[in-house]
Amino acid sequence: MQNDCRLCPMKTKATTMLSDCSLDQLSNNHLELKLKKGDSIIKEGTYSTNVIFLRTGLAKIHLAGPYNEQIVKIVKAPTYLGLPTTFGSKINQYSVTAITEAEVCYIDLQVFLSILDENKEFTHEIIQEFCKNELESFHRCANRTQKLIRGNMADALLDFSDKIFKSDSFILPLSQTEFANLVDTSRESVSRVLSEFDKDGIIRLNGRKIEILNKKSLIMISQNG
Template sequence: MQNDCKNCPFNSKAASMLSDCSFDQLSENHLVLKFKKGDSIIKQGMYSTNVVFLRTGLAKIHLAGPYHEQIVKLVKAPTYLGLPTTFGDKINQYSVTAVSEVEVCFIDVEVFQTILNENHAFSHEIVLELCRNELESFHRCANRTQKLLRGNMADALLEFSDKIFMSDTFTLPLSQVELANLVDTSRESVSRILTEFDKDGIIQLKGKEIQITNKKSLQLVSQNG
């Protein structure tokens, strides 16, 4: 647990907007922590008075569904986490767990809110991010419920490739159980679909290593369900 994060902007854009005053204030009032894969960063149901800024790494946002854990989405640094908690009743409404090595800043709500009030550009940034999240949520939900399994798996793979790793080759950041909870299926179906994609020549599987060999096809699968 260090407290030496003078050079830890919340994100490059936001930092450049902070007045010297508020930036100092911020730097003096948060901690930087490292987590390793699998560590819990935010725990649903726990009391908390911190906003979390994910500096580096990957994390999953997940919550208890009626029958099993639901992974809402994979998030990549830089991003804020736990805003709903801190503005609400200070009880975490979802969990966040590290999916890779991760660096995180915990910022006290009070401080965060002060800066939000002091700095229009910053608060505008935040409102913007929240709006984007809402939209993304709408579309994600519509897609997941309307598409068939193949379509949803294709979407997940495309997101990994295009949004998370920026590469056609990557190692799956989630286990099959997790993938199932992300894509709303059973673990068995994940396995089957993945080998199916492999046989179809769309991807090439070597353990958890994936290479998308035919992105066009994958995009087609995404559209046809």
């Protein structure tokens, strides 16, 4: 299915500035798909020559660790996915899977590159994105390994609240097992800590629905490790 990219409501700052020519090129060289929760967007180990634009929805980036499936991070539309593999070995080094309903555009790598070459704003935007990701990965590296479980869980909840949903109340788009693989702990610990937070009145827990009642406490817990 092809759409007119000129009509796409999800354009970023830079893509808004693309020339009609570039936009036409995009329109004619991309495949747009609607996905449902659980659908695979990128699969580790497979061949790929596409860059993927996540138009709407949430996805998890994950890969096989030595013992468990590791969830590296949760990403939110709009964002580009798969540049590392497309630029590098062409074999995907990680998987991306929708964790909500989502819409994605598969963009041919050559088309993507030619647009990149033509458009400085777009290039800067992509580089900025990489820079942001690199900083995030540094901080994650320092925090995840040094903090205790309660601290990491608090961080994750604050992330969902502040960055993903921008609301104190949300439905966790992950099972406890997945949550554990994101936060580097065991499924049982996730269950226990969530119950504790609920018992202490820090969150209200109802199935996968979470309401943050006391953000200050969560921040405290995050800082104490």
